[in-house]
Amino acid sequence: MSNKKSIVDIQTVNKIARLARLNIPENDKDNLIIDLNNILEFVAQLEEVETSNIEPLASVTGHKLPLRIDEVTDGNIEDLVLQNAPEKSSGFFVVPKVIE
């Protein structure tokens, strides 16, 4: 438990919230700072393990990435794809104007 100092402050919480497009009420932020720091401290215990000569493990099952043949097997389900859209028009999703 060497790494006791807090990493997450109010600026970090604001930044993460903005990146995730989350609108966090001001009075929730103090608790979030505490929670996030606790999580990071917990995970920081892993730093005690010597891993400098160990390759990252991608899978514990030993499976290889499956590949598929290049064939058209899907699509033409625009009704299904658009089913949950808050707004649509002649086959398009419709969203508030996003232009630079």
Added chain:
Amino acid sequence: MNQVSSNNSKKLKPGQIQGDTGLWEMVIGLEIHAQISSKSKLFSGASATFGAGANTNVSLVDAAMPGMLPVINQYCVEQAVKTGLALNAQINNYSVFDRKNYFYADLPQGYQISQFTKPIVGEGEIIIDLDEGKQTTIGIERLHLEQDAGKSLHDQHPTKTYIDLNRTGVALMEIVSKPDIRSPQEAGLFVKKIRSILRYVGSCDGNMEEGSLRADCNVSVRRAGEEFGTRCEIKNLNSIRFINQAIQSEAERQVEILESGGSINQETRLFDTSTGETRSMRSKEDAHDYRYFPDPDLLPLEFEDSWVKGLKESLPELPDTLRERLVLDYGITPYDAAVLVEEKDYVKFYEKAALGRDGKLTANWMISELFGALKKENLSLLNSPVSPESLGELITLITDGVISGKIAKDIFAEMMISKKKPIEIVKDKGLEQVSDDNEILKLIESVIADNQDKVKQYLSGKDKLFGFFVGQVMKVSQGKANPGIVNKLLKENLK
């Protein structure tokens, strides 16, 4: 605005800018996005074709519905490896897919599946041909696989954006150059060379108009010999002309700022095709905070050396080696060979036409006459009214002395219109070259009889008139007389 470049611009080399305080040079790196010529998408079975009805080529994987899992397309992996081999690049048997996180309306996942720290292809290099037979090597930093985003239509409604996800998830290869490029011209040549290699390999159709090939340009300026300056990235350029203009105007903008004591903000910029200038695109400081991490839905991509070897053996002859072979086999100039290898179809056509014939003459006819005529008619070689066989027959008629080069041009013009075989046109119009001594002699005698005064002048020492007689004989023969024989017989008879 552009006073920076207008002074002394005649003496500047491409890529140099004369500022008020001295000479600047450009440093350019390109990121080329090439759409892979697959039937289906990189991680879903929806069609990857262009031009379908809105949202019809979309699967629930592409729409990022909860619980959907990506499965990679083997063909796309093969194309990336083949392209890497053609770029003389390191192939990585172990590569990893990462999530690049950002929010945009045409990216339903909220992240793009890409490759960050472990791309499928590493460092390589290609050679580009500059003016006057000079060449230069441009390093390749990497090539990785990634998903394309959807399409936003901003002009359908005053306050709304329309989204079509057909392109979402289509496979792209991002090819990143090293910052080895020093002028807009070199940047254009680099893109052309990459496009040519992609077409030979068959991994991408290279169609810039339809957006299957687009480039982002990283541009900075420095004084000669200094460290690299801060760069700006110009996004999404879809023609070589725009790449040229965007780089030039961006570099000039940077020089103006630096010379007036300012500094360059590292940022993403857009090229405005109507003004020919770049403008800032995303200025928010966290816009580039992509928070890459390995995609937990996808295992690392692994393959054997033997599989790579098989792909290497399946590669076609590539432009650089092909060019050397054309020079050796057909005796044509390296310049002509470079023109012919630009497109796979050119070489195919040429080799059919030149087989067993005068290679140089065939190359001349194809490059100046045929390409010229096609350009005039706005046709591509694939739609050429003149087939390679017909062009070849025309060459044979010339080299066999059946027709003169001048008559051949008339016949060629006729071939462009009627699609007839050259020999048919020669027979229909009676255009065979006259090589019979007696026939030509008759023509010569009539010319001499009609021009007695000129004959006297010639015999009294006015040698220049010889050309006049040749011209007259050719004229009365309607261009059909064999010029070599006319010359020989005239000399014998003008005594």
